[in-house]
Amino acid sequence: MIKKILLAFLLIVSTNVFADDINLWKKSTLNKILQKGELTVALEPGYLPFEMKDKKGRIIGYDVDIAKAMAKAMGVKLKIEETAFDGIIAGLLTNKYDIIISGMTITQQRNLKVNFSDSYIVVGQTVLLNNKLKNEIKKTKDLDNPKYTVTAVLGQTGEIAARKFFKKAKVITFETESEAVSEVLNGRASAFVNDQPYNTVFMDSKGKGKLTHLDKPLTYEPLAFAIRKGDPDFLNWLNNFLRQIREDKVVNLQERLYKKWFVDTKWLRKVQ
Amino acid sequence: MKRLVLVLTLLVSSVFADDINLWKKSTLNQILQKGEMRVCMEPGYMPFEMKDKKGRIIGYDVDMAKRMTKEMGVKLKLLPTSWDGIIAALVTNKCDIIMSGMTITQQRNLKVNFADPYVVVGQTILVKKELAGKIKTAKDLDKPEFTVVTKLGVTGEVATRKFFKKAKIITFETEADGAAEVLNGKADAFVYDQPYNILFMSDKGKGKLVHLDKPLTYEPLGWAIRKGDPDFLNWLNNFLRQVKGDKVIDFHEKLNKKWLQDTAWLKRVQ
Numbered sequence: 046m047i048k049k050i051l052l053a054f055l056l057i058v059s060t061n062v063f064a065d066d067i068n069l070w071k072k073s074t075l076n077k078i079l080q081k082g083e084l085t086v087a088l089e090p091g092y093l094p095f096e097m098k099d100k101k102g103r104i105i106g107y108d109v110d111i112a113k114a115m116a117k118a119m120g121v122k123l124k125i126e127e128t129a130f131d132g133i134i135a136g137l138l139t140n141k142y143d144i145i146i147s148g149m150t151i152t153q154q155r156n157l158k159v160n161f162s163d164s165y166i167v168v169g170q171t172v173l174l175n176n177k178l179k180n181e182i183k184k185t186k187d188l189d190n191p192k193y194t195v196t197a198v199l200g201q202t203g204e205i206a207a208r209k210f211f212k213k214a215k216v217i218t219f220e221t222e223s224e225a226v227s228e229v230l231n232g233r234a235s236a237f238v239n240d241q242p243y244n245t246v247f248m249d250s251k252g253k254g255k256l257t258h259l260d261k262p263l264t265y266e267p268l269a270f271a272i273r274k275g276d277p278d279f280l281n282w283l284n285n286f287l288r289q290i291r292e293d294k295v296v297n298l299q300e301r302l303y304k305k306w307f308v309d310t311k312w313l314r315k316v317q
Numbered sequence: 318m319k320r321l322v323l324v325l326t327l328l329v330s331s332v333f334a335d336d337i338n339l340w341k342k343s344t345l346n347q348i349l350q351k352g353e354m355r356v357c358m359e360p361g362y363m364p365f366e367m368k369d370k371k372g373r374i375i376g377y378d379v380d381m382a383k384r385m386t387k388e389m390g391v392k393l394k395l396l397p398t399s400w401d402g403i404i405a406a407l408v409t410n411k412c413d414i415i416m417s418g419m420t421i422t423q424q425r426n427l428k429v430n431f432a433d434p435y436v437v438v439g440q441t442i443l444v445k446k447e448l449a450g451k452i453k454t455a456k457d458l459d460k461p462e463f464t465v466v467t468k469l470g471v472t473g474e475v476a477t478r479k480f481f482k483k484a485k486i487i488t489f490e491t492e493a494d495g496a497a498e499v500l501n502g503k504a505d506a507f508v509y510d511q512p513y514n515i516l517f518m519s520d521k522g523k524g525k526l527v528h529l530d531k532p533l534t535y536e537p538l539g540w541a542i543r544k545g546d547p548d549f550l551n552w553l554n555n556f557l558r559q560v561k562g563d564k565v566i567d568f569h570e571k572l573n574k575k576w577l578q579d580t581a582w583l584k585r586v587q
Contacts, residue, residue, distance in 0.1 A: 064341045069545035081428060233362040277547035280428040283420035285539075287419050288434075295479050 074143050074272060075119075075178075075279040084116045087136055088147035094242055094306040095148035095268075099315045107148045107306040111165065111290075114298055115146075121149040134158055137273060145271040153306060160276070161269040162283040165299075169262020170206040171244050173237045175229050179257040182236075189213050193235040196225040206263050207238040230255060238263070242307060249310040344413050344542060345389075345549040352391050356382045357398040357406050364512055364576040365538075368570040369585045378416045381435065381560075384568060388556060396546035404428055407541060415541040420472075430546070431539035432553040437572070439532020440476040441514050443564035445499055449527040452506070459483050463480040464504040466495040476534045477508045500525060508533070512577055519580045 070076055088108055091288045095107040104125055116123035126142045137145055137159060151161045174182055183186055189211045197203040199218040206214050219225040222243060228234040242264055248258045272279055289300040293313050319579050340346055348354045358378055360366045366376040374395055384391040388518050398406050407415050407429060421431045444452050459481050467473040469488040477486055489495040496517055498504040511532055518528045560568040
């Protein structure tokens with residue numbers, strides 16, 4: 046009995062000798078990634094230009110390039126887990142992968158379930174305007190008039206933003222981006238509200254010369270990596286990694302990626 | 318019955334949110350209990366830490382460590398530690414923190430955690446004065462007719478090889494040899510750490526070289542602590558924000574001026 050107590054006492058003392066909570070680091074996802082030699086990333090291909098499939102079915106995009114740079118900096122292999130967006134947080138919580146890198150907006154609701162790194166890019170809702178209106182509409186506010194019709198995609202941030210900003214204008218929703226924007230192209234509607242990256246890409250292809258992009262975002266949507274709660278060591282690594290790829294102008298990763306996926310549109314040919 | 322109550326109270330105490338053990342084991346808590354903070358540094362990286370003529374360790378990091386312990390209300394103990402064992406010393410609890418001009422790298426960050434950067438350094442270029450009119454940026458130098466020198470095996474060489482694809486590159490064992498090559502006209506430019514180049518320009522390079530002081534690289538310096546200690550990290554980042562943001566005391570600015578711009582301290586070490 047005495048021996049047992051002594052043993053228990055020793056165990057308690059010995060674990061307490063170490064400073065810091067060694068278990069926290071042992072259980073950290075970062076530590077497990079290093080031990081496995083593999084980083085598993087969840088994303089849902091379908092959110093251009095962050096993640097999508099090329100003609101050959103390979104997943105490409107801004108997030109894929111970020112994930113590759115991340116795995117390289119850790120010195121481990123990269124595994125991409127294709128995951129439907131509506132189950133992507135549940136999958137993280139049940140340990141199916143290490144991190145979500147899938148153009149996910151930091152929202153206060155999601156942040157109740159997962160932790161977010163600093164944001165790696167900020168997007169927002171912008172407006173594509175029929176060219177005929179470009180002289181009378183200079184800013185979003187000018188559109189909020191009963192004589193104008195604004196389109197958006199049903200159930201997405203675009204619809205929420207459209208209904209918030211346009212109380213007097215008529216708001217019509219569609220199932221897909223292409224239907225909603227076509228309404229403006231063929232002149233049945235005045236303007237289309239959607240994610241800035243989509244609108245930028247659209248202006249480089251079908252919208253060129255026909256639409257005007259009011260590119261000052263209506264909303265503030267910071268995109269970030271999501272990880273499980275209770276893991277400060279992984280978060281520290283991610284935020285230092287983000288700072289480096291943003292500020293280091295020798296490697297210049299963040300700017301190069303921005304140019305590759307948002308400014309140039311060469312990649313469009315790979316997916317269409 | 319009393320025992321049962323005791324057990325119950327014990328159980329209840331674990332109902333409290335947060336991991337109280339995390340704070341108990343935090344290095345910050347242990348520093349407070351010991352009344353002393355142990356700092357690992359390698360004196361030899363000017364002007365962050367070096368020995369003066371009397372053998373005392375002085376520098377940017379020393380002043381920062383003094384300020385930090387003053388805020389904590391504890392004593393400061395400096396532990397000179399060789400660079401190649403400095404992370405191991407921290408991980409095995411020989412010290413509480415590394416404050417030694419350490420660049421935050423993703424590889425180091427796999428073993429230790431870093432506070433936000435307290436200073437950002439980078440590689441800058443010293444150019445021959447005759448070229449001052451022609452060479453305005455690093456890009457202007459990247460031509461086959463120019464020779465760029467740097468120190469072998471350090472960040473300077475990595476940056477030089479990345480930036481200069483066409484120019485001729487020569488490496489030297491020491492930074493002094495590299496800079497001398499430009500001084501005596503055998504090379505056109507020298508790439509090295511910004512703090513060294515600033516010192517060089519206030520001394521031997523004055524009137525002879527021109528400093529292109531826009532850094533080529535991004536090297537954030539941060540304090541390293543052991544993993545698993547979010548409470549210490551929280552304190553450090555709030556301390557850092559205060560010393561940077563408080564313009565009344567203006568501690569951070571004064572420190573930058575004293576060690577990175579003025580060179581009066583040079584007389585103390587030479």
